[in-house]
Amino acid sequence: MLIFEHSRPGRRNYSQSPKAAEATDIPEKLLRKTLPLLPEVSEMDAVRHYTRLSQKNFSIDTHFYPLGSCTMKYNPRACNSLAMLPQFLARHPRSPESTGQGFLACMYELQEILKDVTGMAGVSLTPMAGAQGELIGIAMIRAYHESRGDTDRTEIIVPDAAHGTNPATAVMCGYKVVEIATDKEGNVDMAALKAAVGPKTAGLMLTNPSTLGVFEENVAEMSRIVHQAGGLLYYDGANLNAILGKVKPGDMGFDVIHINLHKTFSTPHGGGGPGSAPVGVAPRLLPFMPVPIVAFENGAYRWQTEKDIPQSIGRLSAHMGNAGVLLRAYVYVRLLGAEGMHRVAEFAALNANYLMAELRKAGFEIAYPNRRASHEFIVTLKDLKEKTGVTAMNLAKRLLDKGYHAPTTYFPLLVPECLLIEPAETESKETLDAFVTAMKEILEEAHTQPDVVKSAPHATPVRRLDDVKAAREPDLAWKAPTRNISVTRTETLTAIPSVSVA
Amino acid sequence: MPFIPHTEEDIQAMLASIGASSIDELFDEIPPTLKTGTLKRVPPGLSEMEISRLMLERAEQDGRYLNFIGAGAYEHHIPAAVWQIATRGEFYSSYTPYQAEASQGTLQLLYEYQTMMASLTGMDVSNASMYDGASALAEAALMAVRSHRTSRRILIPQAVHPVYRSVVRAIVKNQGIEVVEIPYDKLSGQTSLDGLENFGSEEFAALVIPQPNFFGVLEDVDALTHWAQSRDAFAIAVVNPMALAMLTPPGEWGERGADIAVGEGQPLGIPLSSGGPYFGFMACKQPLVRQMPGRIIGRTTDQEGSDGFVLTLQAREQHIRRSKATSNICTNQGLMVTAATIYLALLGPEGLRRTAAQSHANTAGLLEKLERLKGVKRMFNGPLFHEAVISLPRPAASVLQTLEARRILGGLNLKEYYPELGEAVLVCATETKTSADMENYVMQLGDVIRNS
Numbered sequence: 012m013l014i015f016e017h018s019r020p021g022r023r024n025y026s027q028s029p030k031a032a033e034a035t036d037i038p039e040k041l042l043r044k045t046l047p048l049l050p051e052v053s054e055m056d057a058v059r060h061y062t063r064l065s066q067k068n069f070s071i072d073t074h075f076y077p078l079g080s081c082t083m084k085y086n087p088r089a090c091n092s093l094a095m096l097p098q099f100l101a102r103h104p105r106s107p108e109s110t111g112q113g114f115l116a117c118m119y120e121l122q123e124i125l126k127d128v129t130g131m132a133g134v135s136l137t138p139m140a141g142a143q144g145e146l147i148g149i150a151m152i153r154a155y156h157e158s159r160g161d162t163d164r165t166e167i168i169v170p171d172a173a174h175g176t177n178p179a180t181a182v183m184c185g186y187k188v189v190e191i192a193t194d195k196e197g198n199v200d201m202a203a204l205k206a207a208v209g210p211k212t213a214g215l216m217l218t219n220p221s222t223l224g225v226f227e228e229n230v231a232e233m234s235r236i237v238h239q240a241g242g243l244l245y246y247d248g249a250n251l252n253a254i255l256g257k258v259k260p261g262d263m264g265f266d267v268i269h270i271n272l273h274k275t276f277s278t279p280h281g282g283g284g285p286g287s288a289p290v291g292v293a294p295r296l297l298p299f300m301p302v303p304i305v306a307f308e309n310g311a312y313r314w315q316t317e318k319d320i321p322q323s324i325g326r327l328s329a330h331m332g333n334a335g336v337l338l339r340a341y342v343y344v345r346l347l348g349a350e351g352m353h354r355v356a357e358f359a360a361l362n363a364n365y366l367m368a369e370l371r372k373a374g375f376e377i378a379y380p381n382r383r384a385s386h387e388f389i390v391t392l393k394d395l396k397e398k399t400g401v402t403a404m405n406l407a408k409r410l411l412d413k414g415y416h417a418p419t420t421y422f423p424l425l426v427p428e429c430l431l432i433e434p435a436e437t438e439s440k441e442t443l444d445a446f447v448t449a450m451k452e453i454l455e456e457a458h459t460q461p462d463v464v465k466s467a468p469h470a471t472p473v474r475r476l477d478d479v480k481a482a483r484e485p486d487l488a489w490k491a492p493t494r495n496i497s498v499t500r501t502e503t504l505t506a507i508p509s510v511s512v513a
Numbered sequence: 514m515p516f517i518p519h520t521e522e523d524i525q526a527m528l529a530s531i532g533a534s535s536i537d538e539l540f541d542e543i544p545p546t547l548k549t550g551t552l553k554r555v556p557p558g559l560s561e562m563e564i565s566r567l568m569l570e571r572a573e574q575d576g577r578y579l580n581f582i583g584a585g586a587y588e589h590h591i592p593a594a595v596w597q598i599a600t601r602g603e604f605y606s607s608y609t610p611y612q613a614e615a616s617q618g619t620l621q622l623l624y625e626y627q628t629m630m631a632s633l634t635g636m637d638v639s640n641a642s643m644y645d646g647a648s649a650l651a652e653a654a655l656m657a658v659r660s661h662r663t664s665r666r667i668l669i670p671q672a673v674h675p676v677y678r679s680v681v682r683a684i685v686k687n688q689g690i691e692v693v694e695i696p697y698d699k700l701s702g703q704t705s706l707d708g709l710e711n712f713g714s715e716e717f718a719a720l721v722i723p724q725p726n727f728f729g730v731l732e733d734v735d736a737l738t739h740w741a742q743s744r745d746a747f748a749i750a751v752v753n754p755m756a757l758a759m760l761t762p763p764g765e766w767g768e769r770g771a772d773i774a775v776g777e778g779q780p781l782g783i784p785l786s787s788g789g790p791y792f793g794f795m796a797c798k799q800p801l802v803r804q805m806p807g808r809i810i811g812r813t814t815d816q817e818g819s820d821g822f823v824l825t826l827q828a829r830e831q832h833i834r835r836s837k838a839t840s841n842i843c844t845n846q847g848l849m850v851t852a853a854t855i856y857l858a859l860l861g862p863e864g865l866r867r868t869a870a871q872s873h874a875n876t877a878g879l880l881e882k883l884e885r886l887k888g889v890k891r892m893f894n895g896p897l898f899h900e901a902v903i904s905l906p907r908p909a910a911s912v913l914q915t916l917e918a919r920r921i922l923g924g925l926n927l928k929e930y931y932p933e934l935g936e937a938v939l940v941c942a943t944e945t946k947t948s949a950d951m952e953n954y955v956m957q958l959g960d961v962i963r964n965s
Contacts, residue, residue: 013621013624013625013628014625014858015625015628022861023861023863023864024592024859024860024861024864027590027592027859027860027864028860028863028864028865028867028868029867029868029870029871029944030867030871031867031870032867032870032871032873032874032875033870033874034759034870034873034874034877036877036896037731037759037760037873037896037898038731038896040735040761041731041734041760041761041896042759042760042761043635043757043758043759043760043761043762043765044761044765046862046863046866047629047632047633047757047758047762047862047865048628048629048632048862049629049632049633049857049858049860049861049862049865050857050858050861051861051862051863052858052861054592054594054859057594057855057858057859058594058598060858061598061622061851061854061855061858062598062601064617064618064619064621064622065598065601065603065604065618066603066618067616067617067618067621068603068604068607068615068616068617068618068619069607069612069615069616070602070603070604070605070606070607071602071606071607072602072603072605072606073602073603074615076607076608078608078611081608083606083608084516085516086605086606087516087561089561089564089565091600091605093564093565093568093569095596095600095784096568096569096572097572097577098572098573098575098576098577099572099575099786099787100784100785100786101577101580101588101784101785102575102785102786102787103580103582103586103588103785103787103922104586104785104787104788104789105582105584105586105925106578106580106582106922107913107914107917107922109917110575110576110578110917110922111575111787112574112575113570113571113572113573113574113575114571114572114575114787116571117568117571123554124554124555126554127552127553127554127555128552128555130549139644139645139648139789139790140644140842140843140844141843141844142831142841142842142843142844143644143648145841146684146841150683150687153687174831174832174843175830175831175832175833175834175835175838175843176831176832176841176843178831178835178836179831179834179835179836179838179840179841180841181836182836182837182838182841183655183684183687183688183840183841184687184688185687185688185689188835188836225542226542226543228542228543228544230544230547231544231546231547254543256549256552257540257543257548257549258543258547258548258549259549262547262549263547277516279605279606279848280606280607280608280609280847281604281605281607281846281847281848281849281851282604282607282608282609282610282616282619282622282623282847282848282851283608283609283610283619283641283808283844283845283847284609284642284644284790284792284844284845284846284847284848284849285644285789285790285792285844285846285847285848285849286843286844287790301683324683325679325680325682325683326647326676326679326680326683327647327648327680327683327684328644328645328647328648328680328788328789329585329586329645329646329647329674329676329677329680329777329788329791330585330586330645330676330787330788330789330791331787331788331789332788332789333789333790334786334787334788334789334790335784335786335787335789335790336789336790342564342568344555345556345558345559345564345567346515346516346558346559346560346561346564347515347516347558348515348555348556348557348558348559349551349552349555349556349557349558350514350557350558351514351515351516351558352552352555353552354514354515354517356540357536357539358514358517358519358536360536360539360540361519361524361527361528361531361536361539362527364527364531364533364539365527365530365531368530368531368532369530372530382542383539383540383541383542407612408612408614411612411614411615416612416615417612417615419611422832436516436517437516437517437518438518439518439519439523440519440523440526440527466816468614468615471614471615471617472614472617472821473613473614473617473815473819473820473821474614474815474816474817474819475614475815475816476613476614476813476814476815476821476822476823477813477814477815477816478613478813478823478825480813480814481811481812481813481823481825482811482825482826482827482828485638485802485811485825485826486811486812486813487624487627487631487638487639487802487809487810487811487812487825488624488627488628488631488632488637488638488639489624489625489628489812
């Protein structure tokens with residue numbers, strides 16, 4: 012049932028609205044004539060409705076969520092409660108720096124910690140999501156080339172295993188995308204890279220470890236090739252969790268990086284955002300960084316603006332980025348400390364390699380069996396599909412029945428019938444073992460009663476949903492059956508008997 | 514080890530299964546020369562008790578002020594239920610609803626959100642949100658250019674939030690899109706129709722129409738929408754959603770209604786929090802829906818005919834279309850929209866309208882009192898909504914600084930953005946301000962002016 016279907020005309024929450032006020036100075040022609048379609052429900056109705064909706068979600072707090080390339084690790088509750096201290100929540104973004112020294116101290120220290128972790132010379136916290144971090148990174152590469160009068164560089168090279176955001180970002184920055192292939196061991200095909208690089212190359216976007224779950228062994232050589240041709244290297248930090256404290260992107264030769272805080276630094280995924288993706292740069296890109304950036308001078312913190320960084324690519328958000336997410340990440344890095352950071356990559360790798368080994372023993376085919384898993388790995392169901400007709404999608408849906416969120420399916424696109432599995436470091440051995448048991452059961456079902464798998468899920472709040480119908484006959488907003496209440500100004504402001512709520 | 518559950522026994526058993534002798538061996542494909550030494554600038558880990566103490570001290574150091582700044586981020590009451598429910602683990606720690614059957618909570622909520630926003634803006638379709646108001650405006654500009662096909666120029670009034678204009682420029686410039694600014698009328702504070710007429714014979718992909726504009730002034734939205742559409746340009750509304758509880762929605766502007774409506778969703782239950790995370794909203798008319806960026810949720814049916822919700826029209830998006838996508842955007846601002854939807858459900862149409870009306874009445878009342886102070890004047894004579902520019906008889910910077918020492922944030926100094934306005938301050942009083950708050954502000958301001 013939708014919240015609108017709980018609605019009854021005239022039902023209101025008196026404790027949540029001011030007493031009627033007049034607004035007689037606004038010209039009549041600028042006032043709306045019909046009420047917006049918002050529900051009229053009691054506070055308890057709303058609380059119950061949204062609590063019930065929440066219960067229809069899988070989440071990290073309720074389920075193992077091995078969604079590859081998304082790093083669904085435990086989100087410590089302290090990160091949330093400390094970022095939501097009343098003074099932090101109340102601080103207006105345009106209030107003077109002198110009123111926010113405590114907040115700015117957290118931001119400055121986070122910048123410094125991220126510089127160290129990534130091996131970069133500068134960090135800006137403004138990007139509001141991974142894709143915006145990418146946009147900013149590529150815009151800086153473009154600004155760098157333009158500042159040198161090097162304007163013939165019109166291409167960005169992207170491996171075929173990359174996230175879709177990479178090519179989409181390059182296009183948004185006015186570049187042409189040159190896609191290069193992957194070799195049979197999951198590395199970028201070096202011959203293809205050499206053939207693609209040239210005087211038109213503005214840069215290369217690379218995720219390392221890649222979305223195939225392996226470390227690019229030739230990264231130093233790739234860096235040499237691209238730099239020699241005058242291009243720059245972009246590091247997509249989607250998989251930073253796999254190497255946190257082990258390898259710094261700066262040491263691999265990258266010129267610019269974005270860090271998905273909602274992945275590696277455990278800020279909430281929130282049902283799909285808010286993200287936050289600070290960018291780090293090598294010295295040559297410092298003059299182009301997005302503003303604002305926190306500086307510490309003469310014992311006080313302040314925002315650096317376009318005045319301090321005149322060649323800045325500019326501002327990408329109305330204020331300073333997702334401050335509250337940054338506070339959560341700050342609390343997380345302070346809880347981990349240097350020691351804890353090393354362990355993130357270690358246990359992410361231990362869990363991934365263990366799960367890969369156990370699934371292989373259980374009869375699943377590993378896409379890159381000769382490689383170590385990074386913090387994730389790929390299972391391919393190509394053979395299973397041929398033998399039983401059970402697809403990656405079927406298996407994913409059957410996992411939901413067994414109380415597990417599905418891994419990422421059908422990505423990367425180059426591995427057929429693939430499951431990209433990332434357990435994250437915060438899961439215990441027992442959880443991984445239970446997941447393997449569930450996977451084994453489904454594998455057996457695929458052979459003995461494939462229809463059960465193909466028609467899954469059976470135990471979720473809804474059965475398999477019709478995506479085709481959704482796209483063909485888009486129903487994107489609920490329509491009220493009959494109601495269309497017209498209001499005049501006087502009715503608007505006095506229709507409800509004045510109930511004293513003082 | 515923070516948040517790592519492994520016992521020594523687990524580690525040994527897992528390594529044995531892998532066939533590795535140590536955890537270090539798992540990194541043996543990484544060339545040794547690349548391996549990091551130490552993290553010198555990362556301090557040692559803290560316990561939860563220790564970090565709690567530190568954060569509390571920093572929060573208390575910042576304290577709280579009596580705030581009269583608006584300028585695109587507004588202090589409204591947020592019902593307790595909003596964030597108590599939004600931060601339930603099932604919302605807080607889930608991800609993008611790729612597995613629809615395991616994400617019906619988030620998906621249904623987003624469908625409800627889209628319904629509410631489509632209705633508030635008077636448009637046909639809303640997406641599931643953007644990063645913030647400024648970037649939503651930039652995406653609307655890109656969408657207009659994609660849809661227009663012949664022009665790559667956008668008209669933006671100078672009365673649009675100055676940072677929004679910067680963000681639009683930063684995002685669209687690499688695609689060869691030109692941004693042309695149009696002046697405001699010095700008396701009314703409204704976008705100058707005369708200024709617009711200078712461009713009457715040129716082709717543009719879109720005209721951006723703010724309501725209210727950055728000065729809090731209400732524009733003649735019908736005339737502006739008509740101007741744009743009669744010249745084959747799209748009308749892009751950038752609006753405060755709280756104001757829409759009272760004001761004509763963009764879908765009803767001019768003869769046909771605006772084509773795209775965007776704005777900052779923060780007034781709907783999102784705390785000020787130093788500027789984020791907020792959320793941008795975007796809604797449009799039906800013919801433009803396939804050019805819209807971002808996530809969109811649709812209602813459909815399952816195998817048994819029951820209603821359910823899915824991500825839909827994904828053929829626009831980067832994970833399907835890659836370099837041909839409408840935008841590189843991947844996530845929306847799910848958690849913020851969760852809060853906003855609960856907020857709108859708790860307030861309802863009348864609660865929202867009263868909140869808007871009370872905010873407006875408070876600002877109007879405050880202005881009346883301020884204008885009684887010697888030398889304080891309202892800068893513009895156009896009608897306004899819950900925010901206004903006042904001019905001061907003393908340097909604004911020092912007046913605001915003195916007020917700050919008295920724990921009052923007296924407004925935003927406009928000198929950085931509009932030096933031509935002199936000692937101008939943008940002031941806002943929402944429904945959160947009591948008569949005593951406003952009297953305190955007026956009294957202190959009067960005192961500062963007299964004694965400086």
